[in-house]
Amino acid sequence: MSYPRLLRRTLLYMGVTAFALWVLIPIFFIGISSFTPRNEIYAWPKPIIPSHFSLDTMEFFLGSYGVLNSLLNSVWVALLTLSFTLAVGAPAGYAVARFFFRGREAFRLGILITRMFPTALLAVPLAVTFIRWGLYDTLVGVALIHTAMALPFAVIITTGIFMGVPKDLEEAAMTLGCSRFGAFARVALPLALPGLAAAAMFTFVISWNEVFAATILTVNNRTLPAHILTTIQASPLYFRFAGGFFMILPALFFMFLIRRYLFHMWGGATAER
């Protein structure tokens, strides 16, 4: 390998490693803290590696009431949100990207504006409406709220995505005999997949981490954040660490699962057909 290339490679690896450390070290800290025995959590100076690992806190936490249930609830809500959001938002994104219709700019701006109001203040009026409609304390209800919260961003992102897919390709497909829908399904959609996957992941994460609306709208069918985060706020430090860490794990797991879809078209936007 030539010298400049070697240098570049080295710099590259150094760069990514530095970034990786930056991301990992704090996660490491909270992981460590969750397994530190209670009496060492408050020690000064705080040990980076505790003298021994203790499963006490995590055990207590996991054995704690309702954790597994709320975990499943969260997954379900996030998946529902994901589906609703993409189903509703992607067509809108496509429309804005492809067509120049009247009210286009107004729509784009309008979508953005809805999200500029702090959602915490909307939760109570929404709760009242939900109770009246029988959506109170249901997972579907929470998913609907999350969808409404994620929708504006989904639309923005999918707009950007579809704008990045060259129109020529679809038009070429149509001259070759595809219907408009066919062109969309066979040409635009596959090309847009990485972006759509990003939007999906984004939506999932928003839903997963959303605490406030989920807390107010559910009583018995709580999601994980609602269940954990409100109770640990008032709890001693080691519980908060365990809770926080526990919250992270499923999200990391899900992201691991869908990583392939995120990197699906890795290697190029145009597939070798």
Added chain:
Amino acid sequence: MRKYGIWAVALFLSAFVGFAAQEITWMSTQFVPIAEAQFVRNELLKPFAEETGIDVKFIGAEYAEFVSRVEAEYEAGKGEIAVLCGLHGDFVSVVDALADLSGVAVGGTISDTLMKLGRMGGKQAYIPLMQATYLMVVNKKALEYLPEGADIWALTYDDLLQWAKNIYEATGMQKLGIPAGPKSLLHRFIHGYLYPSFTGYQVLAFDSGAAVKMWEYMKELWQYVNPAAPTWDAMDTPLLSEEVWIAWDHTARVKQAIVERPDDFIAIPSPAGPAGRGFITVLAGLAIPTTSPDFDAAAKLIEYLTTPEAQVKILQGVGFFPVVAEAAGAVPTGALQILAKGVTAQAGSPDAIVSFIPGGISDEYKKIYKDTFFKFVIRGEPVDVRFLRSQATRLRELYLEADAPYPAPDGG
């Protein structure tokens, strides 16, 4: 056929389950921390279910969620929550949504004074469940710096200042802690402890000469308070991590520290000022929303929780002190003993001035006290009587708007 047989049996049995177990939902702003919630479920609700067959589902909620939820269910006219537990202030915010509990049976003798506190909006809005107060907790390491002649069980604010100063001069660290975060109980310290101790009143002397002296004192004291204080909502963690050695906070928010290390801490009464030793008594109670799906089951729970046995358990479980006369004689063990000692000493001090938490007025009053504190103490601006006066006016307006009486010791 066998397959169907199993289903039939299951169906048959489930019918029994359906009939035998009643289930109600209990939402509470108290007992929220995980350990306390577990305690409630295992020590209180399980025996209750065994006795009465009523399954109580316990849901912890922060103030914001509690009020939002109750309001929403009230507005919609129906709800899932059967019974509520909250502080006096929590119920004040939702008094319209609460049912009248005048006829409900109670498990022991609750004094009239306390029961009266539960009367709001022309009805018995809640039944007292437990009480707590705010006091000081001290790490024994700090004792060697105690000023000459100061009595730990009867400190004055001047003693406190000297004490914190001694520690600072010896160690270079500010080891005094008063919670000043956005969700802290700082306002309680100001209106229920400082003001009565220096001026003798919570509201009436807001802008008096004594008040000016009080603010000057706080400015001086604050120099020795840990500068991270405006981020703290509770003092248990800073005490445990030893970022502070002397702390003031609610018994429930320091309890964890003493439970973890009972040998390291003692609880003592809050200091006394020129006018006396001002402190607050906090009351938590049980209420039933008008939209409750099962009033009777909820009432049964209330009766159960106010029996002496349950009251002692509560004290042992969460450190809130009983309201029922018969339970007061019970002796708690360990950390509770330490706290109880402090609480009793405070309550029994000869120069005591008891304050109650303002009720019925807009919660904006909290901000009035906090803003004044922020301006003079944190920002360090010179004490400006005009500002005090304008704040006092606004405070009085709040009471007028709500047509509410001034809390003790001011009158009412």
Added chain:
Amino acid sequence: MPSPSFSLNIGLMEARLRKFLGTDTLLSYWLLLPTLVFIGVFFLMPLFNAIMLAFRADNGAFTLDYFKKMVADVRFIETLKYTFLLAVTIVPLQLITALAMALLVNTGFRGSRFFLYLFALPLGISDLAAGLIWLSIFTQHGFLNSILYSLGIIERPIYFISYQNIGLTFLAVVVAEHWRATAIVLVILVAGLQMISKDYLEAAEVLGARGWRKVWYVVLPMLKPSLQSALIIRTIFALQTFAVVLALAGDIIPVLSGEAYFWHFLYRNSHIASAYAVFLMVISIGMTWFYLRFLRSRMEVIRG
């Protein structure tokens, strides 16, 4: 570029569908409908009521009192200052970092997928958890001080979080927020990068643009739509987030969204809370308009 006309092979189903959907414009409206309905019902209705709260007193009269009160607050200027400062400091930092990360990963070196997954990890961390993590690092007896002390660099813990040293506290918040939210921008940018056709890149290389020049003259312009999305989204979030600020800096650094929250839930005055929220909204609109304006002209050239 003018859109060319084309001939279509129209089957019967297609014809019926076409008739139903009508022209391009009509089709667009159909595609937009679900979104509009959703947002209308779940957002606009409560939003409208909430906004009205800021302007209408309990007795129904129109009033600007609440805004006056908001502006007269002892800490209003401070709150405004910090809200802006936070957004303006964090967002560019994140954009640059995310761009660097995205470009590095995009070179497709061995193991780049793994690194990309690593970089995206903070996405799965709720803001409350992130606040907790960084608090445990910056607090007086936290990890950072512990490390410094153990290495003998300091004799006494440093008060990173202190009202006496707001600068340091602010820095701590910036670091924590940056760590937490850069992944969001990263994901958007990576997706954008992946969609840049390899042909363009190869063509650019053939024409002599390599390494930095390729990035600057070819990749970045094509990334503009993604950058714009990321910028706008991130700014709106940055103006609204306060969980991390609250966890790390409590009352030391007030921000608009925090004040709105406290007025509504702690001081129970929804009118003033709404006033703060409306004000925040206006600022967000202003900044977004500014971004769109600023980046629009560049965008027109690229699109098509």
